[in-house]
Amino acid sequence: MDLDHDAIPPDVPDEDRRFFLKQSMFFAGLSMAPADFLQAALAPDDGPVGNAVKVKLSLTVNGKRRRISIDPRMTLLDLLRENMGLTGTKKGCDFGQCGACTVHVDGRRTLSCLTFAVMQHGAKVTTIEGLSDGEKLHPLQEAFIKHDGFQCGYCTPGQVMSGVACIREGHAGSADEVREYMSGNLCRCGAYPNIVDAILEVKKEGTKV
Amino acid sequence: MKPFQYLRPKTIAEAISMAADYPEAQYIAGGTNLVDLMKRGIASPSKLIDINHLPLKKIEHRYDRLRIGALALNSDVAKNKSVLSRQPLLAQALLAGASGQLRNMATVGGNLLQRTRCSYFYDLALPCNKRKPGSGCGAEAGVNRTHAIFFAGNGFGGNEKSSCIAVHPSDMCVALTALDTEVVINGTSGERRVPFKDFHRLSTLQPELDTNLQPGELVTAIEVTDNAFAQHSHYLKVRDRASYAFALVSVAAALQMDGGRIWDARMALGGVAHKPWRYWAIDLMLRGQAPSEKLFREVAEHEMQSAKATTQNAFKIKLTSNAIVAALKAATGIS
Numbered sequence: 123m124d125l126d127h128d129a130i131p132p133d134v135p136d137e138d139r140r141f142f143l144k145q146s147m148f149f150a151g152l153s154m155a156p157a158d159f160l161q162a163a164l165a166p167d168d169g170p171v172g173n174a175v176k177v178k179l180s181l182t183v184n185g186k187r188r189r190i191s192i193d194p195r196m197t198l199l200d201l202l203r204e205n206m207g208l209t210g211t212k213k214g215c216d217f218g219q220c221g222a223c224t225v226h227v228d229g230r231r232t233l234s235c236l237t238f239a240v241m242q243h244g245a246k247v248t249t250i251e252g253l254s255d256g257e258k259l260h261p262l263q264e265a266f267i268k269h270d271g272f273q274c275g276y277c278t279p280g281q282v283m284s285g286v287a288c289i290r291e292g293h294a295g296s297a298d299e300v301r302e303y304m305s306g307n308l309c310r311c312g313a314y315p316n317i318v319d320a321i322l323e324v325k326k327e328g329t330k331v
Numbered sequence: 332m333k334p335f336q337y338l339r340p341k342t343i344a345e346a347i348s349m350a351a352d353y354p355e356a357q358y359i360a361g362g363t364n365l366v367d368l369m370k371r372g373i374a375s376p377s378k379l380i381d382i383n384h385l386p387l388k389k390i391e392h393r394y395d396r397l398r399i400g401a402l403a404l405n406s407d408v409a410k411n412k413s414v415l416s417r418q419p420l421l422a423q424a425l426l427a428g429a430s431g432q433l434r435n436m437a438t439v440g441g442n443l444l445q446r447t448r449c450s451y452f453y454d455l456a457l458p459c460n461k462r463k464p465g466s467g468c469g470a471e472a473g474v475n476r477t478h479a480i481f482f483a484g485n486g487f488g489g490n491e492k493s494s495c496i497a498v499h500p501s502d503m504c505v506a507l508t509a510l511d512t513e514v515v516i517n518g519t520s521g522e523r524r525v526p527f528k529d530f531h532r533l534s535t536l537q538p539e540l541d542t543n544l545q546p547g548e549l550v551t552a553i554e555v556t557d558n559a560f561a562q563h564s565h566y567l568k569v570r571d572r573a574s575y576a577f578a579l580v581s582v583a584a585a586l587q588m589d590g591g592r593i594w595d596a597r598m599a600l601g602g603v604a605h606k607p608w609r610y611w612a613i614d615l616m617l618r619g620q621a622p623s624e625k626l627f628r629e630v631a632e633h634e635m636q637s638a639k640a641t642t643q644n645a646f647k648i649k650l651t652s653n654a655i656v657a658a659l660k661a662a663t664g665i666s
Contacts, residue, residue, distance in 0.1 A: 177337055194337035194379070197366070217367050221432060230406075230435040236366045237436065240337050241359070241381055288431065305574035306430020 181245050183208070184252025198242055199223045199234035202249055210250035210279045214308075221307035224280040224287075225249050231287035233306075250279035253286065261329040262286050265320035273311035281307050285321045286331050294325040333375040341384060343517055343551065349380050350547040351519050358382050358549060360402055361436040363429075364445040372455060373462060387440075387551055390414065397555045398515075401440030405429070405503070408439060418555050420585055423566035424506035430575050440550040442503045443514065443530065446541060448577055449497035450474065460494045461538045470496050476643040477579060480651070481604040483533035495538030496641055498602050499531060500577050505601035506566055508609050509583040511556040518548040527553075531606030538605070559595070560585035565662040568601075569654050578602035580651045582658035586617070593617045593663070603638070603651060610634050610655075622663035624656065631655035 180189045183206060192201060199216070202208040202225070211234060214222030218236040225234045226248040253260045262285050265271070272278040284307045288294050293303035300318050309317065324331060338356075340346040350356045357376035359365050360383060368374035387402040390411045397417055399408055408414055409425040429437060437445075446452065451459045451469035458467035470478050478496040504527075512527035531542050544550070563586040570576040581601035587594045596617040598610040616630050631652040638648045660666070 175334065175336065194335065195332045217370065218363060218433065221430065224432055231432045232436055233363070233432045236363050236433075238337075238359075238362065238366065238379075241362065241383060243339075284432065291431070293431070302574050303431050306432045 177240050179240055179243050181239075181242050181247060183247045184249060192239055194238060194240045196239050197235055198225070198227075198232075198237050198239045198247070201239040202234060202247070208249050208251050212276055212279055214277065214280070219308075220277070220280075221284060222277050222280040224283040224307065226283060226287065229290075231284050248283075250283060253282065260286065261327070261331060262289070262320065262324050265324045266317070269316045269320040269323065270313070271316040271320040272309075272313050277307060277309045277311075281309065281317055285317070285324075288321060289325050289331050294321050297322060332369050332372070333377075335376055336378045337381065338378055339381045339384060343385055343387070343549065346380055346382050346385060347517060347519060347547065347549055349378070350549070353378050354546055356380055356547075360438040360441045361404070362441075363433050363437045364441065368446065371453065373453065382549070392417065395557045397557070399439050399553050399555070401515075401550045401552055402438045404435060405437045405439065405442060406431070406434040409434065417557060417561060418506075418510065419561055420506045420510065420564035420566055420583055421503065421555065423564075424502040424581075424583060427566055427568040427578075427581070428502035439503070439553060442501055443550060443553070444542065444544070445500055447497035448500050449478070452497060461497060461534075464537070464539045468495055471641065474643065475641040477577070477602070478641055478644055479604050480638040480640055480644060480647050481600075481608050482639065483535040483605075495534035495605060497534070497538075498604060499541075499606050501607070502566070502568060502578065502581060502601060504531070505578075505581050505599045505607045506583045507553065507555070508599035508607035509585050509597040510558065510560070513554045513556075514550060515552040515554060516544065516548050517551045518545060522551075524554075528609055534605040541606075558585070559587040560597070563588050563662045563664075565658050567654055567658040567661065569650060580647060580654050582651075582654045584655075584658040584662040586659075586662050588622075588663065592619060592621050594619070598655070598658075600651060600655075603647065622659070622665050624660065624665070627656045627659040628652075630659070 176191045177194050178191050199211060199213055202211050211225055212222040213235065214220035216235045218233050223233055223235040224231050227242060227245050254263060262282055266278065266282060284304060288300060288303045294300050297318050300321050338349055340349055350358065355376055356378035358380045365374060383402065385402065387400040389400045390403050390408060390413065391398055392413050397413055405425050409422045414422050449470060451457045452462050457469040460466060460468050475496060479498050507527050514525045514527060514530045516523050516525060525543065529543060532540055565584050568578050568581040570578055578601045580603060583599045585597040596614045598613045600608040600610060613630060616633065620626055635648050635652045640648055
């Protein structure tokens, strides 16, 4: 099997293995079934939905190389959350309108809900979980806490990932510029002024982000 | 979402042959519009051809033109030095659209092919001639505040309403319509070039078709011919919020000036028609004239004579007129 077991923590379901087991059980069942059941089970429209085709994918998530076999319909967001257990990246609208699912792909901020995971074959993905240095928070995470840059916190991972990119891109020169370049991240609690303050402070301090 | 087969061609020829064999195949690049449409069941390709690995990302100036590969990202085009110095109008329009994240994903070719954001097109429970030809237009007597005010036939004695009143959503395409742009297209029979004005369609007959691209054809580049507009161009976008919203109205103005007079003028309007709307007569009206607010007001009102409001968007006629005046003032630097 084409799977890098060392790279996948034990709490992450092993997709290939699970698929193999399902298939084995299906065929085990068939061998004991009467002939008419066998015929019905093999009718073209009766197969397991969505498992017809799987594609192999290799990508690096937060510095770890992952090899996995998935349904091509799976978005990068669902792969991170449902398959890899990285639930820090949030599903807000799931249609590219809110920014809650923002991650970095090859260093660029990206909406993980609007890209199929298979399209990121070979890419390097960084999520909110990969931003801090172990227990040591990223300077922008510290600044969000200091400036109270959130209320319910749901948009925060996306805001932080987008804010880091905004500083790296050189678009955090003024409050107006931050507001413009952060406009793809919505906060329904309305913590915007504090988010802007947090980003401006990190930019002003000149800390490497 | 319906299952699809995922394909990843390595060459342009391979991609084109994959699409030619399967009419229900679709190319995918950034995915910022197509993934959205597939999730909602509006698009359901049987095969998805991922073209992201094709060599179409280059931005270069050759001879008398700027050539931008179809896979160049919107964010890369907007900060490219050649684009900023030679075609600043294009960079302005790109930065007025979408968000930092979306511009990092969306490509130039995909921007050309994005579909309208009309809410009736997006709602499977409601009629829409674009999504389901012949089902009717929900917007005509419905919620049409953001819809078109220019239609096919206007200016030619017609004024007949088309069967789709949706507007084209792109900012980039408005700038490209004002400039001299060609779309480079590859297909099974080789390469062809289409002037930008002929790439998108008005909605008269078949509103389900946004462009004149033939099935299986692939946009490989756009080419913008050099011009003398860099010092006097302006993209003005008017929207319901300060950022990250589609245009209610947008204006791309490109002028050439010398000795305090206008010697060449181009203009295109966004958010007002089924495709970016070129204001063809503006060059004749402005050529040889000195810029003034009075002149710009006359020019704006001239074009708006052929505009026609639907039930909720009469405000757009005045708004467009004012936006034209403001864009011309900004482009010429008068206050």
